[in-house]
Amino acid sequence: MPLIPIGEAGRWTNYHGTGVCENAARFALRSGDAARGRDELAIAAAAVRDWLAAAQREGKRVRPLGAGWSPSNVNICSDAWLLHTRRFNRCFRVASGDVRPGVDAAGLMLVEAGALVDEVSDKLEEQQRSLWTSGAGNGQTFAGAAATGTHGSMVVRGGIQDHIRAVQLVTPGGVHWIEPAAGVMSDAFIAATGSVPLRDDDVFAAAQLPIGALGIITALVVDSVPKFLVRPIQNLRKVDRVAIDWLAAGDFRRFSAAYALDRDPDFVQMIVNPYKPFKRPSDAAFPLCRTMARRLRPGDAGPARRGL
Numbered sequence: 237m238p239l240i241p242i243g244e245a246g247r248w249t250n251y252h253g254t255g256v257c258e259n260a261a262r263f264a265l266r267s268g269d270a271a272r273g274r275d276e277l278a279i280a281a282a283a284v285r286d287w288l289a290a291a292q293r294e295g296k297r298v299r300p301l302g303a304g305w306s307p308s309n310v311n312i313c314s315d316a317w318l319l320h321t322r323r324f325n326r327c328f329r330v331a332s333g334d335v336r337p338g339v340d341a342a343g344l345m346l347v348e349a350g351a352l353v354d355e356v357s358d359k360l361e362e363q364q365r366s367l368w369t370s371g372a373g374n375g376q377t378f379a380g381a382a383a384t385g386t387h388g389s390m391v392v393r394g395g396i397q398d399h400i401r402a403v404q405l406v407t408p409g410g411v412h413w414i415e416p417a418a419g420v421m422s423d424a425f426i427a428a429t430g431s432v433p434l435r436d437d438d439v440f441a442a443a444q445l446p447i448g449a450l451g452i453i454t455a456l457v458v459d460s461v462p463k464f465l466v467r468p469i470q471n472l473r474k475v476d477r478v479a480i481d482w483l484a485a486g487d488f489r490r491f492s493a494a495y496a497l498d499r500d501p502d503f504v505q506m507i508v509n510p511y512k513p514f515k516r517p518s519d520a521a522f523p524l525c526r527t528m529a530r531r532l533r534p535g536d537a538g539p540a541r542r543g544l
C-alpha cells in the first residue's frame with residue numbers, strides 16, 4: 237500500500253512552528269520496492285488519484301506536504317486531509333532508451349517527489365554529477381522546494397525548479413506527465429508511469445513552480461551538471477559605494493575583478509551591519525565579502541586575487 241493513513245485526525249504544526257493545521261487527517265505516501273521507477277510511479281499515482289477522489293467524496297480540502305519547512309502558511313490547511321510525501325523518496329537513473337530522440341539522458345534523474353534535495357545530491361554524486369545550485373539548507377523535498385521557487389545563489393542560474401525537465405502531476409481528473417512542447421521522455425516511458433503526456437511550454441512553466449496549487453506532484457525528472465569545485469574567497473573588505481552600484485546593476489564580474497578574482501563569479505555575497513552600513517569619513521562599507529568562482533579544472537586555483 238503506497239498510501240496509508242497515519243494517526244488520528246488532529247493538529248499538525250510546521251517545522252518552524254509558524255503555522256498549525258487544526259483537525260487535519262494525515263496520510264503518508266511511501267515508496268515501494270519495484271525495480272523500475274516507472275512501475276513505482278504508476279502504482280503511487282493511481283493511489284494518489286484514488287485518495288483525491290475519496291477526499292472529494294468527503295468534501296475535504298487536501299494539501300500535499302514536503303518537509304514542512306516553509307515558514308509561510310503555504311503548507312497550512314485546516315479541516316483538511318494532509319499528504320506527507322517525505323517517505324516517497326527513491327531516485328532512478330534515466331536510460332537513453334527512455335528519452336525522446338535527440339534528448340541527452342546522461343544528466344537526467346527520475347526523482348520521487350519526497351526525495352530531499354540532499355538525497356538527490358547524494359545520488360547525483362555517485363555519478364560524479366551535481367545540481368548546479370541548492371538553497372542554504374538541503375532538507376527540503378525536491379517537490380516542495382520547487383513548488384515554492386527555493387532559490388540558490390548561482391549568479392547565472394535559476395532556482396531549484398529550473399533543474400526540472402518533466403513533472404508527473406496527479407489531479408482528480410487524471411495523471412498528467414507534463415513536459416515542455418519539445419518533449420523529453422519517450423511515449424512508452426510515460427505510458428508505463430500510468431500518465432497521459434501533456435507537452436506545452438506554458439503548462440510546464442506553471443508545473444515547475446506550482447505552490448502546491450495545481451495538484452499532487454508525484455515525480456520529477458531532474459537535470460544536473462558534471463560535479464564541480466568552487467574557489468571561495470571570504471574576508472572583511474573596504475568596499476567603495478560605487479562598487480555597490482555595480483552589484484545593483486548586476487555587474488558581478490566588475491565587482492569580483494576589484495575585490496576577489498578577475499573572473500565571472502558564480503556567487504557573490506556581502507554581509508553588512510544594517511544599522512551602520514557605511515563608515516565616515518571614507519564613505520565606504522566594510523562588509524564581510526564572499527565570492528565563489530568555479531574551478532575550471534581539478535587543481536585550478538584561479539588567477540591571483542586582486543587587492544588583498
Ligand SMILES: Cc1cc2nc3c(=O)[nH]c(=O)nc-3n(C[C@H](O)[C@H](O)[C@H](O)COP(=O)(O)OP(=O)(O)OC[C@H]3O[C@@H](n4cnc5c(N)ncnc54)[C@H](O)[C@@H]3O)c2cc1C
Nearest residue numbers: 302303304305306371372373376377380383386387448453
Ligand atoms: C534551514 C532552512 C534553510 C532554507 N534555505 C532556503 C534558501 O536558501 N533559499 C530559499 O529560497 N528558501 C530556503 N528555505 C525555505 C525552504 O526551501 C522552502 O520553504 C521550501 O518550500 C521547503 O520545502 P518543503 O519540502 O519543506 O515544502 P513544504 O513546506 O512542506 O511545502 C511547501 C509548499 O509546497 C507544496 N508541496 C510540497 N510537496 C508537494 C508535492 N509533492 N506536490 C505539490 N505540492 C507540494 C506544499 O503544498 C506547500 O504549498 C529554507 C528553509 C529552512 C528551514
